[in-house]
Amino acid sequence: MRKPIIAGNWKMYKDLTEAVDFVQKLLPLVSDVSDRTILICPPSPFLKDTADEACGSNIMVGAQNLYWEDEGAFTGEISAPMLKSVGCTYAIIGHSERRQYFCETDETVNKKLHAAIKHNLNAIVCVGETLEQREKGETFKVIEKQIKVGLDKLEIDHWSLVIIAYEPVWAIGTGRTATPEQAQEVHAFIRGLLPKNVAGEIRILYGGSVKPENVKELMAKPDIDGGLVGGASLKPDSFAKIIKY
Ligand code: 13P
Numbered sequence: 375m376r377k378p379i380i381a382g383n384w385k386m387y388k389d390l391t392e393a394v395d396f397v398q399k400l401l402p403l404v405s406d407v408s409d410r411t412i413l414i415c416p417p418s419p420f421l422k423d424t425a426d427e428a429c430g431s432n433i434m435v436g437a438q439n440l441y442w443e444d445e446g447a448f449t450g451e452i453s454a455p456m457l458k459s460v461g462c463t464y465a466i467i468g469h470s471e472r473r474q475y476f477c478e479t480d481e482t483v484n485k486k487l488h489a490a491i492k493h494n495l496n497a498i499v500c501v502g503e504t505l506e507q508r509e510k511g512e513t514f515k516v517i518e519k520q521i522k523v524g525l526d527k528l529e530i531d532h533w534s535l536v537i538i539a540y541e542p543v544w545a546i547g548t549g550r551t552a553t554p555e556q557a558q559e560v561h562a563f564i565r566g567l568l569p570k571n572v573a574g575e576i577r578i579l580y581g582g583s584v585k586p587e588n589v590k591e592l593m594a595k596p597d598i599d600g601g602l603v604g605g606a607s608l609k610p611d612s613f614a615k616i617i618k619y
Pocket of ligand 1 (some may be wrong): 582
């Protein structure tokens with residue numbers, strides 16, 4: 375059985391006080407949840423404070439990005455060992471906003487994935503097609519390349535740290551969710567691309583306008599193992615409702 379993951383990607387929102395306040399409010403709302411993994415991914419300046427606040431609880435803390443070198447003259451970047459040292463256990467890699475605005479490619483995604491694995495960080499690798507690609511009938515071709523190149527050169531024991539998030543770009547922040555059928559179709563396709571001996575174990579999350587109102591029907595699909603939630607993860611109440619779908 376794959377344990378579901380409900381992850382909140384806060385993107386570039388909140389200040390330190392709001393971030394810590396969020397964790398304090400979320401903790402009692404989800405303290406009884408044990409059958410799914412709860413993850414928040416705050417902006418990097420708040421990782422340590424939120425991780426300290428959540429320490430010992432069922433709320434995990436992850437980064438929204440990382441760099442592939444361990445250290446060096448890379449102004450502005452943050453490495454996997456740094457993330458580990460402040461209490462992070464997860465990292466999102468290759469979000470479509472990173473690909474769109476910060477020139478990330480499947481090749482850099484792969485380097486970041488290997489850096490995360492080397493330091494025992496759980497990696498959430500994001501894939502997804504744009505509206506234009508979907509309308510041209512290229513969805514499966516695009517996803518296949520993102521998976522094949524982004525997840526290249528993994529050894530069998532690396533896969534336990536790999537999580538995939540399917541986030542159709544046209545559904546992110548638009549209020550336009552993929553239908554459960556559309557999402558399931560791509561999730562099943564992704565699972566079919568994974569090595570046979572691990573495919574059944576890998577969690578594939580859906581992201582793109584997940585809300586308390588639509589999470590249940592998405593999670594009812596056999597290949598949807600969780601959600602990567604943006605806007606609706608910013609308020610403890612709505613995020614708790616999604617967690618308790
Ligand atoms: P929204 O839930 O705001 O559409 O964002 C999805 C997302 O990009 C999560 O990583």
